[in-house]
Amino acid sequence: MKMKLDLRRITAWALCLLLCLFPLSQKASAASAREYYTLEEVSTCSLDLSYHIDLGAEKQPMEGVEFRLYRVAEITDAVTFHRIAPFDKYAVTATDWLKRASTLAGYVSRDCLEPTVLPASTNARGVVSFTDLEKGLYLIVGSSKTVDGYIYTPTPFLLSLPYTGDGYNWDPDVEIYTKYTRRAIGGGEDPTPATVQYHVLKVWEDEGNEENRPQSVAVDLLRDGEAYGTAVLSAENNWRYDWTGLPADAVWQVVEQEVEGYTVSVAQNGITFVITNTYEEDIEDWKTPTDEKPDDIKPDDGKDGDDDGDGGEDIEDNKTPLDNLPQTGQLWWPVPLLAMGGVALTFLGIMRRRRWNGEDEE
Amino acid sequence: MRNKKGLILITLGILLLLGAAGLAGYNIWDENRAAESVESILRQMDTLIPRPDEVERPEGMIPDYLLAPKMEMPTVEVEENRYIGCITIPAIGIDLPVMGEWNYPNLKIAPCRYAGSAYLDDLVICAHNYAHHFGGLSRLSIGDRVEFTDVDGNLFVYSVAEKEQLNPDEAARMLSGGWDLSLFTCTLGGQYRVTIRCERVEAE
Numbered sequence: 001m002k003m004k005l006d007l008r009r010i011t012a013w014a015l016c017l018l019l020c021l022f023p024l025s026q027k028a029s030a031a032s033a034r035e036y037y038t039l040e041e042v043s044t045c046s047l048d049l050s051y052h053i054d055l056g057a058e059k060q061p062m063e064g065v066e067f068r069l070y071r072v073a074e075i076t077d078a079v080t081f082h083r084i085a086p087f088d089k090y091a092v093t094a095t096d097w098l099k100r101a102s103t104l105a106g107y108v109s110r111d112c113l114e115p116t117v118l119p120a121s122t123n124a125r126g127v128v129s130f131t132d133l134e135k136g137l138y139l140i141v142g143s144s145k146t147v148d149g150y151i152y153t154p155t156p157f158l159l160s161l162p163y164t165g166d167g168y169n170w171d172p173d174v175e176i177y178t179k180y181t182r183r184a185i186g187g188g189e190d191p192t193p194a195t196v197q198y199h200v201l202k203v204w205e206d207e208g209n210e211e212n213r214p215q216s217v218a219v220d221l222l223r224d225g226e227a228y229g230t231a232v233l234s235a236e237n238n239w240r241y242d243w244t245g246l247p248a249d250a251v252w253q254v255v256e257q258e259v260e261g262y263t264v265s266v267a268q269n270g271i272t273f274v275i276t277n278t279y280e281e282d283i284e285d286w287k288t289p290t291d292e293k294p295d296d297i298k299p300d301d302g303k304d305g306d307d308d309g310d311g312g313e314d315i316e317d318n319k320t321p322l323d324n325l326p327q328t329g330q331l332w333w334p335v336p337l338l339a340m341g342g343v344a345l346t347f348l349g350i351m352r353r354r355r356w357n358g359e360d361e362e
Numbered sequence: 363m364r365n366k367k368g369l370i371l372i373t374l375g376i377l378l379l380l381g382a383a384g385l386a387g388y389n390i391w392d393e394n395r396a397a398e399s400v401e402s403i404l405r406q407m408d409t410l411i412p413r414p415d416e417v418e419r420p421e422g423m424i425p426d427y428l429l430a431p432k433m434e435m436p437t438v439e440v441e442e443n444r445y446i447g448c449i450t451i452p453a454i455g456i457d458l459p460v461m462g463e464w465n466y467p468n469l470k471i472a473p474c475r476y477a478g479s480a481y482l483d484d485l486v487i488c489a490h491n492y493a494h495h496f497g498g499l500s501r502l503s504i505g506d507r508v509e510f511t512d513v514d515g516n517l518f519v520y521s522v523a524e525k526e527q528l529n530p531d532e533a534a535r536m537l538s539g540g541w542d543l544s545l546f547t548c549t550l551g552g553q554y555r556v557t558i559r560c561e562r563v564e565a566e
Contacts, residue, residue: 197420203430238436240426270422274430324530325555326476328469329491329548330389338382346375352368 036169045161048175061126068115073137093263105156106255109225155179185248202239206279222253397494412515427481447512454498483542496547520560527554
């Protein structure tokens, strides 16, 4: 079981190197003319991050937006990520990298973590540069900015520095564009109300281990990174909650309070936050920083469910408790038997009495 | 003595007839009770869950089950039991609540989820063979329409694709085959399970 989990983690984290830049890096992938190095040859890295927003036909550089870098993991010789403090204490599910970044960004806000390097803001061209960065996996988080009635928020993401496309050639100087989300804040000509609502939904991925679930889970709502409210999710409210009437000109995040035995990932889609908790039997093996074996963040075959990886249905683990199908019929079959038996016995009895009466008369 | 034997036979015969009448009477009473029970539950559920054409969502909100198909099916509580939705089969004139978890006491009240989820297209529902529950399943024909509405008002429409009879010990077979929806109940004699397999179709 542990080996299967490790293999899945290794695969996923290796894929992260390739994938985590894709949605964000037009420049990095275009840098094929650059000189590449082996991982050992790279001493420090640099990052040029561009942030432009689409305004119809033109792109506008976003000036004065602060970006913060958090070094989440170091890169091992085996091209895996070895998480470092304080990020090694967060039981974040190692599946989807944007979700993972989003989840970590929530913890960064809630716990007021200090960035690894001094924050810097974009210039008039919408570019911010970081130099002399230690090798590692970085979480990159940007501040929100309001433009023409919309609040723009850079999408948190994870980035390997140096960058590699194949695990052999490493580029220490990375240039990327960042993605963003946009939400109307109302007012002016915009008909959108000045309040918003958010919906949080909890999903459990723990087939066969449902008994390990807690009765309830607390979820914190953060307004611009500060605690605003807490919702308690349980089976009673179908593991869902709605916050309504929230000021629209703020950035809202949700962070789940830790659930023992489970990893977590948070994904936002529109006004809905989906918090997925995955049961991990071996969670302690890779959470403990003092463990003799490196707690490399390794990985996942990208498949959901079907934990044994055989691609088949795990019928044995199904909730359905019986080998036999339930008896769903009324007890009708004895009715005709009883009735026929009754008629036959009554008939025989009458016949016998008649015969006995006849013999008596004779 | 022979006269006595005749009397005993007649007495036994009458007792058997009374037993048959009593059992039939109980079954009919039980069936009527079940019918009244689901009617009462449906009336209450009507006030708790929106009809599919009345569902209102904030702009930009995607239904939960599309965002996270692995979510638990939400439930509403009626008379201390939790229900995941309603099943409607026009061809046999039934409209029934579906309880979230099955056990024998629950089955005497309403159809129950046996396994799976409508969101993962593997829902299996079982019910008693009361005339007002799943007693008419065997009359369904290929192509008949089956509807399931969850407690959020999401409508799932299915078409009957196959009918089969399973042995009581074929629980694994009941869950296999990749059917989007399966319904089952006992045959009249209770020896087999009438099973209706359905495929999901687009809601009109």
